[in-house]
Amino acid sequence: QHNKERADYEDQLERKRQVDMLDVQRYMQEEQLKKQEEMVLRQEEQRRKTAEYEAKLRTQTELAKAAAEADGRIRQERENHDLILEKVKLEAIEKRDTVLKAIEDGGKMIGDGLSSYLDDTEKLRNTAFTVTAVAAG
16 A cells, blocks of 8 residues: 555656646746747837838938939029129120110211211202292292
8 A cells, every 4th residue: 555655646746747847848938939029029120120210311311312402403593693694794785885886876977977068068058049949938
């Protein structure tokens, strides 16, 4: 009987040892699973941060590109404005010179014509007769 009790006790100990081993294995598997889940979460967080960083860089790059293009257009417009203004000034000076030359030439022609008329006594006498005839009726 004593052997039976001893065998039962050893059997009970063996079963308890197996249960404990199963508990330890289960615990180890759960811990391993937790570590894997944490690693997956960290990887996802890292991917998310990387995607956010890339989006931020893209946005900054696009903003810098837009600013550079705007600055280029503004600079070009200023240069064009200066060129257009210079062209308008030159055209105005040229037009003014042309008008002054035309007035000078017109004055010269009238002066030469009047001088030629006044120097020609025959024309003056004919004009005097014509005016007298018209006045006399």
